[in-house]
Amino acid sequence: MMPDRSDLSAIAALLREVAGSIVMPRFGHIGPADLRTKSGPLDPVTVADEAAERALTEGLRALFPDVAVIGEESVAADPALLGAVAGPAPVFVIDPIDGTQNYAAGLPLFGLMIALVEGNQTIAGLIHDPLRDDTMLATRGAGAFLLRGAAARAEFLPLRVAAPAPLAQMIASVSWQYMAADEKSRVLARLDAIGQTPNLRCAAATYRAMASGHMHATVSRRTLPWDHAAGTLIVEEAGGHVRRPDGEAWRPADIDGGLIAAADRDTWHRLRDALYG
Template sequence: MNLVDDTLLDGLMTDMRAVAKREIMPRFHAIMSESARSKSAPDDLVTDADLCAEQALGEALVARLPGIALVGEEAVAEDASILSHLRDAELAALIDPVDGTWNFAHGIPVFGSMLALVANGMTIAGLIHYPVTGDFVLARVGKGAWHVANDGSRTRLSVAATRPIEQMAGFMALNMMPPAMQANLSPRLTRFQQVTNWRCSAFEYRLLATGAMHFCLTARLMPWDHAAGVLIHSEAGGHAALLDGTPYAPTIHSGHLLLAPDVQSWERLAINLGGEY
């Protein structure tokens, strides 16, 4: 029996909307600097919205899918062993309750909530919710990628068309990469039309899957940042792999992931970005 169908996706969207309304948006409208705390670095923040939304969404998932293993960003920050559930569980949920926490904590409405369902180590469904606008981008394996508007209307997504390197725009968090990689990449960025960083994977994957942007090179590979987005990008027609060519899986947590509209574009981008690191 298929683990994921449209009825389940509709239920998960209902849960994510409810959590955003109750736990995220009231704190965004009333955000105060003392509600944000640093985690691994001064700009790696956690807020009450992250903690409460992860707890609430986890409870909703367990109620809807009894026995599901929960792997939340904030829970893993407290206990790294939770990551092993992705490899061991028949069904696990990856939760990024507020992706783009730095933006959220500073009153910038560029953040989202990301949820991926992972079966035996492979992503089978991904949903990204945008609490400010109330819409989603989502996908399940083999069924395409879709934008779901606040009124429920759906539009199928497609990545950008192939184009020359100098006409490509992409995302890269250069400041988060190792110094040697920064030095190698910096002079190469002028080859592209534009390279930017929105500090929010949820929105970056949206722009990739809708064809507004062409590529992304990741600095880190934490699964809650990428599992949902990579599936959505793939179902929209895109191609993603680590720089050494390894296919992406949510159980891979090191290396640099390159996303492109197609295989040929990926190969040209890899060459122009300097190959493996």
Template sequence: MANVDIAALANLLQEAAVTEILPRFRNLGEGDVRVKTEAIDLVTEADEAAERLIKARIEELMPEAVFIGEEAVASDPALLGKLADAELAVVVDPIDGTFNFAAGLPLFGVMLSVVHKGETIAGLIYDPMGNDWAITEKGSGSWLCKPDGNQEKMEMVPAPALSQMVGIANTGFFDLETRRKLLVNLAEVRIFTSYRCAAHEYRALCQGHLHFAMYNKLMPWDHLAGTLMAQESGGYAARFDGSPYLPHHTTGGLLIAPDEETWLELKQKIFTV
């Protein structure tokens, strides 16, 4: 497996946040926010500046890696196709939760994953507001790393009865009829929500504050780090058909639960898409 300097990657995410993201938070000028595909899909000057900085640092740190950033793919969609066959790739979401960031809500993160020969081997989710990192490497567990150097192991919690489960359900990318069906089914769980920020959804899930997470649109910068983190926190993840979620997948949905038994219950009773 490729060697990954996790500490250096963590530092560069912090540098991007301190240099390019936080100075612009609640300080975006006219023209600094633009619509990409629809009104809820935004990009800001902070996204683009942060991605440029991260890309430059990755080129110094891991020059052999293919760099796949969300904003780079927005400009050149063909770049996404390089992920499946790359020997080594670094996948970055410079600001996950751009809608929140642009609205002045302090719920956004910086996400990075490392893919080696079609397999996610490391993931980092940095919270600029809390100045801490959720970090995972394949086979090494998931850890919350605090600014004072202390580390806490992250572990998903066993799920309670279905009627008491709390989780994330992103229904916005289904067709209308499927969405209606899912929303009716979701009445069976205690609470379902969406933070509009996968970075914080995955962190909350892996720290044991949530019992499940469901997504339909699978862009690698949103889900690679978090899925590995959940698996390394003891969780079970698969696409809706039960197959493993791999870095090159962009469709097929994703459901994460504390264990396979809970996954099957959720799939059969709630997420029958």
């Protein structure tokens, strides 16, 4: 299944509607009763995450009744659902609120993400920023765009990653929290070679920053598909280069091999060599 621009516009409209009706009204109003943890204290979920995933699931099923839908919260309840991303059939993968820690704390760095995966390859990806009220999106082989506005007034503005920069001037997000102890020690000891290493605690915001030319790279260890499928495709279609640290292509079923997304192939190699060489 290869969605066209009208399909992407419909999905973007769904993201915008759910953000406006469910996510933003609760922003800044999440209390202890609205929040629980899943695998640990760094893995929270709010009532807004759950409500948004239900609404997005229902909306996608109405738009595309023949395509399966899974999401971060549904997989938390039934981990076997994750196997769908490696299968041959198309499946939508939802992150109802990426950056839940930020969202729950009232920090304006979060987003809603949807990826379309088929045969363990991302076919389309969308990242919606509820505060800016715009959506970055891409389909494989067709470029990446910022969709601004609604319906007939919408504009598709091309996205482009940053120009290459020396390591000492590079801005790269490095998420080391899920690295094994030896890898973490090695990577942390080498971060001084990189100009700036912000961690936004939000893959949606990080990939948006990369695709719009404001960040040169991101390094992640845990690579769950709802966190990375949409963003990696958008970055690639905006001119970036995405691979696992071993140089192999990253695919949505690769949940624990790590990935490096960079503005171009040369930047990728320089960063990989600096951190892992």
